[in-house]
Amino acid sequence: MKKMASKKPKFLFVTGGVVSSIGKGIISASLGSLLESRGMKVTVMKLDPYINLDPGTMSPFQHGEVFVTEDGTETDLDLGHYERYVSTTTGKHSNYTAGKIYETVIAKERRGDYLGATVQVIPHVTDEIKKSIVKGSQGYDITIVEVGGTVGDIESLPFIEAIRQMGIYKDGYEVAYVHLTLVPYIKASAEIKTKPTQHSVRELRAIGIQPDALVCRSELPLPKEHFDKIALFTNVDKNAVISAHDAEDIYQIPLILRDQGLDDIIVEKLKLDVPKADLTPWQNVFKASKESDSKVKIAMVGKYVDFKDSYISLSEALRHAGFKNKKNVEIAYVESEDIQKNGTDCLSKMDAILIPGGFGDRGIEGMIQSIEYARKNSIPFLGICLGMQAAVIEYARNVLGHNDANSTEFNQDTSSPVIAMITEWMNEDGSTENRDETSELGGTMRLGAQECLLKEGTKAKKIYDAESVIERHRHRYEFNNTYLEELQKDGLIFSGFSKDGLAEMIEIDDHPWFIACQFHPEFTSSPLRGHPLFQSFIKAAVEYSKKN
Ligand code: GLN
Numbered sequence: 001m002k003k004m005a006s007k008k009p010k011f012l013f014v015t016g017g018v019v020s021s022i023g024k025g026i027i028s029a030s031l032g033s034l035l036e037s038r039g040m041k042v043t044v045m046k047l048d049p050y051i052n053l054d055p056g057t058m059s060p061f062q063h064g065e066v067f068v069t070e071d072g073t074e075t076d077l078d079l080g081h082y083e084r085y086v087s088t089t090t091g092k093h094s095n096y097t098a099g100k101i102y103e104t105v106i107a108k109e110r111r112g113d114y115l116g117a118t119v120q121v122i123p124h125v126t127d128e129i130k131k132s133i134v135k136g137s138q139g140y141d142i143t144i145v146e147v148g149g150t151v152g153d154i155e156s157l158p159f160i161e162a163i164r165q166m167g168i169y170k171d172g173y174e175v176a177y178v179h180l181t182l183v184p185y186i187k188a189s190a191e192i193k194t195k196p197t198q199h200s201v202r203e204l205r206a207i208g209i210q211p212d213a214l215v216c217r218s219e220l221p222l223p224k225e226h227f228d229k230i231a232l233f234t235n236v237d238k239n240a241v242i243s244a245h246d247a248e249d250i251y252q253i254p255l256i257l258r259d260q261g262l263d264d265i266i267v268e269k270l271k272l273d274v275p276k277a278d279l280t281p282w283q284n285v286f287k288a289s290k291e292s293d294s295k296v297k298i299a300m301v302g303k304y305v306d307f308k309d310s311y312i313s314l315s316e317a318l319r320h321a322g323f324k325n326k327k328n329v330e331i332a333y334v335e336s337e338d339i340q341k342n343g344t345d346c347l348s349k350m351d352a353i354l355i356p357g358g359f360g361d362r363g364i365e366g367m368i369q370s371i372e373y374a375r376k377n378s379i380p381f382l383g384i385c386l387g388m389q390a391a392v393i394e395y396a397r398n399v400l401g402h403n404d405a406n407s408t409e410f411n412q413d414t415s416s417p418v419i420a421m422i423t424e425w426m427n428e429d430g431s432t433e434n435r436d437e438t439s440e441l442g443g444t445m446r447l448g449a450q451e452c453l454l455k456e457g458t459k460a461k462k463i464y465d466a467e468s469v470i471e472r473h474r475h476r477y478e479f480n481n482t483y484l485e486e487l488q489k490d491g492l493i494f495s496g497f498s499k500d501g502l503a504e505m506i507e508i509d510d511h512p513w514f515i516a517c518q519f520h521p522e523f524t525s526s527p528l529r530g531h532p533l534f535q536s537f538i539k540a541a542v543e544y545s546k547k548n
Contacts, residue, residue, distance in 0.1 A: 072448020
């Protein structure tokens with residue numbers, strides 16, 4: 001592999017215009033995959049203009065999934081896209097919110113670090129943003145920085161100003177800017193409209209940033225004359241106007257961008273001397289998604305199903321497993337409260353049932369009913385986090401006869417607290433921390449990657465084909481080991497434990513595929529690698545579909 005021309009740190013800033021939710025995260029991640037395939041060590045960061053310190057306490061209905069990184073940071077779901085497209089592991093320096101930046105600035109002011117100066121957005125807040133960006137870039141050849149929100153928002157201004165400054169006062173680095181806009185198609189007049197893009201770039205240029213490339217989100221490929229027009233009005237080279245039309249699959253996007261030479265434009269701007277992109281692995285993923293034949297139907301019985309982004313890593317992990325099994329995975333999102341009201345009939349056409357993670361007692365009984373249905377009818381079942389806790393409750397109630405079994409999260413007075421909060425925690429430094437139901441919600445969870453030791457002779461061990469696995473956590477409650485012996489005696493197999501003896505995985509023997517885990521395997525699945533647990537689950541669903 002050729003050496004890069006200069007050792008200066010490289011930054012690629014991705015901004016968005018016109019409207020939000022047009023896929024800035026996926027475009028940033030795809031750019032990452034393109035640059036990685038050109039031999040570079042890439043990381044991707046997200047700057048979020050909202051005031052929350054992190055998305056950990058935000059409702060999944062508002063903000064979608066909370067993605068948990070290996071080091072246990074609760075982050076924006078876009079970091080999930082980054083890890084699915086790029087082989088990097090993100091962490092606490094990969095996601096900065098305005099709240100986090102201001103928290104640091106205010107702490108410094110209180111300490112007297114600013115030596116009596118009037119603390120202002122420029123330069124103090126913008127300096128802190130720049131420092132955070134540089135911190136997140138350590139150890140990488142190139143850092144892609146996605147700026148949340150749309151250009152013109154009041155909240156995002158300090159971030160845009162900071163990235164502008166990084167382009168002017170380069171402090172030893174090379175910088176490129178990509179702007180993502182929407183090019184709407186007006187059905188009534190059958191016309192493609194470039195005006196919003198013109199305005200959005202004008203707004204960006206008014207702040208002082210001239211984009212090096214424009215990625216235009218549109219329903220259909222942009223007609224030739226529109227490239228010329230956009231280029232003319234935005235001062236962007238015609239070849240650097242890229243059509244990001246609706247893809248057949250989100251994993252086709254790196255191919256669409258590469259085919260129009262977007263990576264070449266960035267490589268040139270950043271003065272890189274790197275080989276051409278080898279996108280064979282992505283071509284194979286796209287091929288697998290296209291060649292997947294008949295469907296398997298998976299019911300995802302959860303409580304945030306009306307907003308699909310709440311389960312995005314999970315839905316993607318199921319699709320990745322589908323690619324590996326050459327099957328199209330169709331996910332039926334079932335509201336668990338509907339099962340409570342109308343019963344389990346809607347599950348009868350499903351090839352497998354999955355209960356995802358969640359918080360709070362709404363819909364729990366519907367999940368327990370669905371688990372009972374899967375267990376009794378030999379339908380493949382996967383429980384994740386809350387899904388495992390609900391599976392333990394179901395087993396304790398319906399097999400052991402502890403009718404009142406519950407988690408103390410849902411009933412503090414249950415006579416059988418099979419899931420409970422551990423009130424005294426030992427921190428890594430040996431100090432202890434006391435928690436109870438009233439502890440602050442932010443930052444009181446078992447979070448991040450931990451080792452799970454797998455038990456000999458179990459399905460889990462066979463699937464992972466390893467002594468132990470590292471998986472990510474995000475929960476407050478645990479299986480209560482007081483009930484371990486009793487449940488084991490009555491047939492529930494505990495197939496994985498943490499090093500300090502917390503139950504991590506359960507399974508049932510006389511069932512084709514009934515496995516649940518306390519961790520979130522979906523956070524480590526990627527389209528290139530897949531994930532053994534999901535692959536095996538989908539395989540079981542395929543087998544079930546053949547028989548039924
Ligand atoms: N609410 C449960 C807990 O806090 C499960 C959390 C989850 O599913 N992520 O333990």
